[in-house]
Amino acid sequence: QQQVKQSPQSLIVQKGGISIINCAYENTAFDYFPWYQQFPGKGPALLIAIRPDVSEKKEGRFTISFNKSAKQFSLHIMDSQPGDSATYFCAVTDSWGKLQFGAGTQVVVTP
Amino acid sequence: NAGVTQTPKFQVLKTGQSMTLQCAQDMNHEYMSWYRQDPGMGLRLIHYSVGAGITDQGEVPNGYNVSRSTTEDFPLRLLSAAPSQTSVYFCASGRPGAGANVLTFGAGSRLTVL
Numbered sequence: 001q002q003q004v005k006q007s008p009q010s011l012i013v014q015k016g017g018i019s020i021i022n023c024a025y026e027n028t029a030f031d032y033f034p035w036y037q038q039f040p041g042k043g044p045a046l047l048i049a050i051r052p053d054v055s056e057k058k059e060g061r062f063t064i065s066f067n068k069s070a071k072q073f074s075l076h077i078m079d080s081q082p083g084d085s086a087t088y089f090c091a092v093t094d095s096w097g098k099l100q101f102g103a104g105t106q107v108v109v110t111p
Numbered sequence: 112n113a114g115v116t117q118t119p120k121f122q123v124l125k126t127g128q129s130m131t132l133q134c135a136q137d138m139n140h141e142y143m144s145w146y147r148q149d150p151g152m153g154l155r156l157i158h159y160s161v162g163a164g165i166t167d168q169g170e171v172p173n174g175y176n177v178s179r180s181t182t183e184d185f186p187l188r189l190l191s192a193a194p195s196q197t198s199v200y201f202c203a204s205g206r207p208g209a210g211a212n213v214l215t216f217g218a219g220s221r222l223t224v225l
Contacts, residue, residue: 002153009151032212043115043201043216044154089153093212098144100170103153 003027004092006102014110019077021105023090026071030092033066034099035075038087047088048075080109113137117202117217124192124224132187132220134202142205142212143185147171147198148219154201160185192224 004025013019023033034049050057050064050073057064063076077084090102118133136143144159146169156169160179174196176188185204189196199221203214 006153034213036214041218043203043218044214045216046213049213098156098159098169099212099214100156101146101154103151 002103003030003100004090004102006090006105008105009103010106010108012108012110013077013080015080015082017080017109019075019080019084019107019109021075021088021090021107022072023074023102024070024072025092027092027094028071029094032093033064033073034091034093035062035064036089036091036101038089038104044089077107080107082109082111085109115202115204115215115217117200117220119220120218121221122223124189124222126193126224128192129188129190130192130222131189132200132202132222134185134187134217135183136185136202136204136215137183138204138206138215139182140204140206140215141182142214143179144169144203144205144214145175145177145185145187146201146203147196148201149198157187157200189222192222194224196222197224198222 006023035047036044037047038044061078066073087104091099093099115136141162145157146154158177160166202217205212205214
């Protein structure tokens with residue numbers, strides 16, 4: 001069974017808008033929550049990650065918000081650009097590093 | 112710097128045929144893994160290895176074998192291909208440490224089973 005549930009499946013946002021992707025997990029043993037970005041024909045690449053001891057992490061236009069009590073975390077893409085058009089995956093892992101991924105969200109940023 | 116190299120990039124098989132997807136990394140990573148990617152299913156873990164000589168099953172191991180004789184290589188074997196194994200396969204490597212495992216992915220191998 002999938003350890004992490006990701007929504008929405010797809011998202012269309014205008015240039016300059018905000019993209020928000022949500023993930024929920026069950027197992028409280030997970031201690032590392034990365035987001036991966038994948039462009040067509042390429043493998044996924046790490047975008048940003050957070051640990052459960054902080055509630056928010058920001059890197060440039062990308063922000064992770066983490067709610068430990070609700071077992072949810074989300075990715076916000078501020079000032080979305082056409083170059084951000086990609087598929088985004090959230091993931092969860094324990095200390096052994098065995099990553100388990102959400103189903104993915106296809107983001108399309110229109111000019 | 113090659114990173115993670117997967118071969119072949121594309122392969123077409125007939126049902127029942129066998130083949131091996133190759134994966135090699137040059138980053139001296141202890142951890143290596145295989146995922147398959149299917150529409151709407153995300154990336155599902157097939158097998159993984161935490162070091163040479165050590166392998167374990169992931170979420171969807173049936174129909175696949177792996178071995179890890181060296182740190183660098185982690186081949187994935189399909190013994191008798193089935194249409195349900197049509198997918199894009201990704202190899203990834205990483206170095207777990209302090210509870211974090213940043214995976215580096217290969218470019219993928221697209222397999223079609225007829």
